[in-house]
Amino acid sequence: MKSEVFLDCGASEEKTLAKKNELIVWLKLTACQRKLYEAFLKSELVHLAVQPKGSPLAAITILKKICDHPLLLTKKAAEGVLEGMDEMLNDQDIGMVEKMAMNLADMAHDDDALEVGQDVSCKLSFIMSLLRNLVKEGHHVLIFSQTRKMLNLIQEAILLEGYKFLRIDGTTKVSDRERIVKDFQEGPGAPIFLLTTQVGGLGLTLTKAARVIVVDPAWNPSTDNQSVDRAYRIGQTKDVIVYRLMTSATIEEKIYKLQVFKGALLRTATEQKEQTRYFSKSEVHELFSLPQQGFDVSLTQKQLQEEHGQQVVMDESLRQHIQFLQQQGIAGVSHHSLLFSKTATQPTLSERCTGQQTSTNVHDAPAPLQGILIRLCCWAAFAVKPKDGKFTAPRNSPSNRIAES
Template sequence: MSLNRLKETLLPCSSSSGQSQSQPRSPSPPRPPRRPPKTSLSQQLLRLEASYSLPAPPPSPPKPLSQKAAEDAAEQPTSSSEEDVAPRLRRRPAPPPAASFEPRGPYEPLVLSPPGEHPVVQVPPSINCRLLAHQRDGVRFLYNLYRNNHGGVLGDDMGLGKTIQTIAFLSSVIGKDNNQGEKSTDKGKKSSPVLILCPTSVIRNWENEFSEWANFSVAVYHGPNRDLVLEKIEGQGLEVLITSFDTFRTRDKVLCDISWELVVVDEAHRLKNEKSKLYTACLGITTRKRFGLTGTIMQNKIMELFNVFDWVVPGCLGDREHFREYYDEPLKHGQRLSAPERFVQVADKRKKHLVSVLKKFLLRRTKEETIGHLMLGKEDNIVFCRMSDVQKRVYRRMLQQPDIQILVNKDLPCSCGSPLTQVECCKKIEPRGIIWSYLHRENLDGCPLCPFCLVLPCLVKLQQISNHLELIKPNPRDEIEKQKKDAELAAAVFDTDIELVGGSAKSENFMGLSDSEHCGKMRALERLLSLWTLQGDKILLFSYSVRMLDILEKFLIRKGYCFSRLDGSTPMNARQSLVDEFNKSPSKQVFLISTRAGNLGVNLVSANRVVIFDPSWNPAQDLQAQDRSFRFGQKRHVTVFRLLGAGSLEELIYSRQIYKQQLSNIAVSGKIEKRYFDGVQLWTS
């Protein structure tokens, strides 16, 4: 074929079906001159001007038919025919790039200062018009604390906009507007900057929110240019400084020498341990205006409440021993299943008193109370998965190991005839135990905690077996001694089933790892995924173990599911693109994600099914995992499935989660909780 002939075959088809391909196409009419795009602020002003010029009726809502058609088009599975999809896409207008820029209120300032007080402190109109009703209440709460010269805690659920409320509050204190960057109040004359402490993973989110909501002078004290940032502070050219917990912990002496107007700690539950280096470093901040942001103010123990609030508002709950005797012990004893009536009455009085004190410094709101009318609800389900026959045999062998037997029999009479129990007499150490021998390889006489030093390692092994047998095999990334210990323990508990599970060494066999035959949870997951994908649902699949994520990834590949993955090793600059792709692409069916990974930008509202493959001792981690999907912007009913190994340790983990959630509801919200448990409350976390 000649070159000219090839060019003729590549000529584009004309718009008319009757014309031949060889005929030249008629020239297209000239395009109108392109208008410059309007900014989101100018669009808001135009809409506001139109609404004020026609004060009679508000703009009519969209027709139900078109709204229903739009929803049907959004939820309809992807069609294989492009002719069916293209017309629908042309008829539907493109969604706005950022929902947060849509006006949610009148274009007027939010006045925070009392009537008659000067100067007037207010949130500028450009920010106030985009706030929801509960967010305005949160801004008022923060300013009232600031005006009284002390701090407090904003304890809203994840997804209610704690960051936005904080920025709106700072705009009133500093006096910033988003339009011209001018001072809106005399409060802007303050020269002391604001300090924001947050996890490293959310520094970029804070930067982006500041740039989108107001015109602040913001710098990040993190990385190699820290000295330049300090020079800018000394020159009073900086209004907000953002730094990470790790950086502040190592550079606390330098940062605590600066006179801060106020300090904001994001994820304030990180201050729950008074012995941590971060808590000690934060005590050096001199300002009294200390603010905390957290959706899980209490995660494990009531004493965590004292640690957080004693830093935010020192002395508001008395001293440590007073809080322990007056609140902690009565509430715990009153929550026992077998608690006497007088204990219950004392606990109820102390609960009401604690809630009344905390209300002065804490604003706690849930999604149901604030934006519940905008969402279709959430359903939480517990799925007890029967372990496979191999898992059951391995689990029983693990229970028979000397390391676990010494803990099981610790309260039995000693076999030597002594009136003491075994743990008090001859069974403090267990040289035959594989785990004990490894932990005390440098001290064969044991440690002061023996045998209770075995509790956590043994619980970890039991939970690994209930999830997947591959998890108890040695990890090549560990040190040699630990690999030897794990290989020896795996060989002991596998016993005659060692060939069935691919040996005691870590396996990378694709067909073996992706097979659900020897894993009860993967069997249940296989049935759930096959049902949901046929219905067009999108699924979030969580696990706290990276090794389990690797196994689940092979399982999804074998089953042919299109998925994305995010864990701690995913680069920060790639996370948002993964989230956006999953939310926008109808072909993405599953998002495989670590329970511990993620930040403020991980908003997966396109998913309506959430699976937590392995429960955590800390219920806050599982609740935060659910909130990745159940948050503002979710248009479908969210169903959560927590997979538990039936008859395994995970049933007790779930019982412990319920008990911790009950304590949190009692101490923080003052709710009345039914007493379910007695023994689990004495477990260590």
């Protein structure tokens, strides 16, 4: 793993791998986005989607697009609403998605809520304010989104600012991709590189960039991690900062919690350490509920601050940069890198076998059975965590003789 690589092979002096700071930037929905989000959750279409024969995935896709930019849901953009969805959807699901998109488009036009501009989307507004700061400081930036439609809106805003940029998505010819990557890595020009997650998230080396913006979270955490690894890989000499944009109290926050849960399961299986749980089972069933605390507060951000606030260690430049981010009207910042740095406290093997945890039940048993029960508890603990220590039991004890007989 990269975390285990310390020396840069071929260098005359010892050199450590560059640091990576992953920041979760919690954004507040604009008034327009809140209006659409609440109206959609209260609509009959969502009620039908959560029925046994409905399609929750279709409704989730609509909510994700509202979080990105309401203009994705106009009639002109409705035909592309299927973009980014699984190919396993049947015809009924596809028809439901199109119906939802057209309904939201009509809703937006009836209320005259949508206006062309950056202020309509909290994500686009934050991206542009961040780019002004990063480009001014001379950084190169990668911007990943799951959909071409969102990249189009970001591209329009970048053009209005007069920035140079490069772009790769599903419509880019394979023969042109190598040239575009080479222009970014070796050319003098564009400080901004726009990429779709599916096309630009694998196989590319873009170490010239030290800043990565992940516009929308994916269900699979490895998808976002692969995007980040375009910049944070062997050969990167600068410290990398990753900005994962998340809207507070929305479907995106709930997707992010599921990402954390999947990551914890992976680490529990591969590292044999019980990871801290960050959500309850009941929260999985609340995907389509309005937040009781409102859209300006992220309960996840508060929870992560309580869990990891004391662990945050930052140099002065990163501290100043986070202060700049917090001045942009956001709900807060979390440190994604610290998510799996804490493990749940588990009793050691010796504690399990001393009878401390079994004393209440074991000592209530008849005397001849107590030794058998204690021995079985020790064997069960050793079977679950065999690497925690070597199991031994006294061979000549009375309880041992009873168990063997």
